[in-house]
Amino acid sequence: DTAVSQTPKYLVTQMGNDKSIKCEQNLGHDTMYWYKQDSKKFLKIMFSYNNKELIINETVPNRFSPKSPDKAHLNLHINSLELGDSAVYFCASSRKRPGLAGSSYEQYFGPGTRLTVT
Amino acid sequence: SQELEQSPQSLIVQEGKNLTINCTSSKTLYGLYWYKQKYGEGLIFLMMLQKGGEEKSHEKITAKLDEKKQQSSLHITASQPSHAGIYLCGADEKAGNMLTFGGGTRLMVKP
Numbered sequence: 001d002t003a004v005s006q007t008p009k010y011l012v013t014q015m016g017n018d019k020s021i022k023c024e025q026n027l028g029h030d031t032m033y034w035y036k037q038d039s040k041k042f043l044k045i046m047f048s049y050n051n052k053e054l055i056i057n058e059t060v061p062n063r064f065s066p067k068s069p070d071k072a073h074l075n076l077h078i079n080s081l082e083l084g085d086s087a088v089y090f091c092a093s094s095r096k097r098p099g100l101a102g103s104s105y106e107q108y109f110g111p112g113t114r115l116t117v118t
Numbered sequence: 119s120q121e122l123e124q125s126p127q128s129l130i131v132q133e134g135k136n137l138t139i140n141c142t143s144s145k146t147l148y149g150l151y152w153y154k155q156k157y158g159e160g161l162i163f164l165m166m167l168q169k170g171g172e173e174k175s176h177e178k179i180t181a182k183l184d185e186k187k188q189q190s191s192l193h194i195t196a197s198q199p200s201h202a203g204i205y206l207c208g209a210d211e212k213a214g215n216m217l218t219f220g221g222g223t224r225l226m227v228k229p
Contacts (some may be wrong), residue, residue: 109161
């Protein structure tokens with residue numbers, strides 16, 4: 001069984017559109033994340049979400065919004081897509097929540113969603 | 119904010135050769151994590167190091183964290199084509215911080 005799954009795997013859309021990427025984890029983890037990997041392969045954290053506590057990377061435009069219907073899902077909504085949003089987006093989850101002493105950051109990553117904005 | 123630098127950026131080795139990838143931080147780390155990304159796929163967790171001088175091994179891959187907890191190396195012994203991929207180091211300065219990642223090292227292993 002896939003531990004962390006994302007859909008779709010590929011997404012091609014036009015500028016100005018609104019789109020969503022879905023993420024589900026079946027590991028029973030408390031914390032989920034969204035990362036953006038740019039064309040140079042740099043991986044940057046976008047959001048961390050745990051029990052309704054959202055930690056946002058302040059560099060992320062407010063066109064991006066994570067939505068969590070339940071603990072196993074963290075979807076990424078993107079409004080008014082721009083060319084610069086083209087990238088691979090990774091969802092991840094970890095068992096322990098940030099802030100706990102001795103937390104292990106063993107994160108499990110989804111396969112990624114390649115977003116192309118034309 | 120913390121920065122992680124990886125070297126080399128890319129590496130091509132002959133099958134059977136040993137290789138080392140380095141990850142250097144500008145600050146003392148709480149935890150250092152190594153991941154592998156196969157081309158077009160997600161990241162796979164390899165190892166986590168937290169103590170200065172710590173060393174961990176898994177199959178033919180060994181990771182070390184220096185005493186100052188600012189530099190880590192990933193060593194692959196007798197490389198195989200299956201080792202090919204992008205190796206990423208990630209780190210946090212304290213418990214609870216989100217990880218920062220290095221730029222990655224692209225490894226190719228020639229059969």
